Amino acid sequence: MPQGAFEELYEQLQRLYQEGDYPEALRLATGALEQYPDQRTSLDYWRMTMAARTGDTALTLQVLKQALERGQWYSELLLRRSPSFQPLQGNPKFEKLVSLNQGVAENEQKHAFPIFTLRPENRCRRGGPACPLLLGLHTNAGTVNSSLGFWRPAATAGWLVAAPQSSQAIWKDAYVWDDRETAEVEIQHHYATLSRNYAIDTAHTILAGHSMGGEIAIWLALRGSIEARGFLAIGPGGPYMDDLAEWEPLLRARTPRSLRGYVLVGEKDRSIPHDYIKKLVKQMNSAGIQCKLESLPEVAHDYTPAYDAAILLALKYLDA
Incomplete structure (x- = not known):
């Protein structure tokens, strides 16, 4: 966006x-x-x-x-x-x-790369010690690079970071997650490929996303599309965020598991429905999903280093 x-x-x-x-x-x-x-x-x-x-x-x-x-x-x-x-x-x-x-x-x-990976030096190799995995989804109408800054702190903290690019193009350098079922199939395929090629601690996988990617990360986690410990949504936006009734079937049907959520928003982000985000976090906690909302002052929608410390704190909360 x-x-x-x-x-x-x-x-x-x-x-x-x-x-x-x-x-x-x-x-x-x-x-x-x-x-x-x-x-x-x-x-x-x-x-x-x-x-x-x-x-x-x-x-x-x-x-x-x-x-x-x-x-x-x-x-x-x-x-x-x-x-x-x-x-x-x-x-x-x-x-x-x-x-x-x-x-x-x-x-x-x-010549497009379907997934971009970051990892600590000499870590996460197949056959070696396993790493926690963060799957980071880019913003709508963007590319992997549009949101990559958000995920870099995780790699420095010992996580294997995998940032897939949606196949749904609207024009040059603008890929979307509008067809969420297609997105689900692609993320599942990427997860299977990563599991074959890297040493992944499957009990410590986080689905993360920025903007519409954040909405999709929440949706995938609630559906159990892959076995995730939790989700990290940064400035989530999209059709479900604009109509909270869309989440109700997922919250009712969620199978019991220790899923956690963390939502990060910038106080100066004018592109997202702040009130609806607060309501969704409340609904999740009422449904038994531990979910925390953090609002960062003087921060807007796009990545800045001001997000780094909050992202690392979120990962500690989700992986506790």
Whole structure:
């Protein structure tokens, strides 16, 4: 999810879209290109969709063509199913660009690393002393690197850290956990692979995640998708966090076990539902799951070293 100053712009774009002011949204997205060059792929998507909404097919095709020339790409699902692009389906020029886009996307994803590991030097090797395992899930619309800073302290403290990247791409460098059943299958596969290749203390596995990755970590832990000692959710957000009723079946059906939870939030994080997070932690404790909530002052959504000490404290609590 876009953060910081860009988040405010993103909220403006969403408001203009909901109000049907497509020309102003197009102007705003175009004007932001120089200020937010690292968000070019997202801004170009806004430009394409708003141009399409205003009937400017030529501009839509021009933005997509230039994006591909820069090495950007978008998921075929977005280009095929977005309502904004429906009038373009079958347009020969659009179809040619979609085909080129798919080739760029497939070529890049061939070289993507599905999981990144960190471990203490000369530790966690197969056949040697076992290490506790932290599985760290990245934020939505991000990559492994988007949230890797959160998990590094665990590796320095003796944990084997495994950070998988979702296979669900929306565009270049933007992978999501929207299909949680697919995410579950992938995490289970990664866990099985890690168990074969490393010495893992299976009684000390923590599911961790940032933002939507945090929501998925909680969901996987409650489902018992892998045998986890607990979960660590940092700034959790997503559809379940916005509708706490989604958690009730999982809390009722949870099999008795010593699962623990720890939720870390930044007081200045404007992107997450703080009140709902507090209510969820309370619900978990009422359901017999020991869950602690810690709020860090002067901290927002993205990683900063201010999180490090709190993360290590959380791991001690979860692994007690």
